[in-house]
Amino acid sequence: MNIKKGEIVELQIEKYAFEGKGIAKVSKKELLGLSEEGDREKKYVVFVHGSYPGDTVQARLLKIKNSYAEAIAINIIVPSKDRAKAQCKFFGTCGGCKQQDLDYDAQVKYKQQQVEEIFEKLGGFSGFEIEPIIPSQNVFHYRNKMEFSFSEKRWLTKEEISKGRIFDKDFSLGLHIPKIYDKVLDVDECFLQSEVSNNILNFTRNFFKKKNTSVYSTKTHTGFLRNLVIKQSFHTDDLMVNLVTSEENDELINEFCDELRKEIPEVTTVINNINKKFAAVAAGDYEKVIYGPGFIYDEIGKHKFRISANSFFQTNTLQAEKLYQTAFDFAELKGNEIVYDLYSGAGTIAIYISDKAKQVYAFEAVESAIADAIVNAELNNILNVKCFAADLYKSFLPIVDKYNIPKADVMIIDPPRSGMHPVTINDVITLSPEKIIYVSCNPSTQVRDIKMLVDGGYKLVKIRPVDMFPHTYHIENIALLRK
């Protein structure tokens, strides 16, 4: 009998794979019930979604390839000892925290293993030091920013459907579920943000539902409401509500702001970003400050930072300090170095390390982030940080030449998930700093870029993961390279 896609098999999960899949190793002949003679060694790999090492599961086969198969666990026969009870009622549907059912100690253990494997197997690196992952101090309510989407197509959970109530399917405010881009899960409580942020989320939904306000459709590109972004300071009382809409409507937004402030007086600033673009990004073409200063302040270590609606700021404030301190320790600055901070955001790393550098030059593309970085240097009385607008998809050597920027001894590079553009990697190799500290929230692109840097004359010295995103399988990792 040949087992085919869709059929159910029993598997023992031995390993953890990238993006939270469990791995079972089986004999292909035995698994697929092939009768021909052949290799009975357990070499065939089955990636099983929704499983962890130590589980025995019944799984449905989703894909059968020559070298591997994919399956999804439908019944846990024997649970792994690492399993934990997920706290959130949306767990399993929401795309937010997919590992809430895994004990936190196991989460960080597997993240560490993942980074090691990515560097050793994917990158082919050896002879470098691997320091232990730094776990997150808080594992719930750790995010200082949450971005919710409005949708005119609500995704209903199995429980919601089974309750049989008639739901308002044309209006939802919440989070996307994996691989479904137009429907949104109506979330009324998220364990990654604070209680007051949950109140803002629910107030906003109720307010606009009562008003029958239209929701932007990603298909027809009509409708008003697009996103709700909440930013909350960890160290101050600042709390920003940013409503992203497809056009202006002062009367409605002002009413929303007044009612919101009455209901939730903790809100310190309200912003309206107007996004006329088709792309589903929660940043506007321009923004209007409806109430308050239009930004919030937060602190990392001894420094205070101004953060605007569209500036990047590390989402786990307490871990950001550990991340920056690790980057700082890797740099081993003596005080006389010229440092470049590439992809500098609101200047946070540049400012954090500035005490121990002669001069720091920060390069960033987003205008509001550069403006924040300049203000942040002033706010902290720092005179040795200079900020430059630079699109690091293009060469930044002309900027270095134009402003006579001295050559860097150390570069700290913290690009977005997609990693560095090859042009920027070549620039770095040309500028030839003694040390490179590469901070990344995506070790796969990090390894790809580090391979190019190694080809350009650098040596990978050490790495250290830092868990910024508990319950998700996202990994932050810092690498030190030397010329």
Ligand SMILES: C[S@@+](CC[C@H](N)C(=O)[O-])C[C@H]1O[C@@H](n2cnc3c(N)ncnc32)[C@H](O)[C@@H]1O
């Ligand atoms: C992961 S964040 C790091 C920011 C900062 N280092 C921090 O820790 O807050 C990446 C930054 O890269 C910036 N960025 C994205 N694409 C860019 C580009 N093409 N050129 C320059 N900066 C870019 C983003 O605006 C963001 O501020």
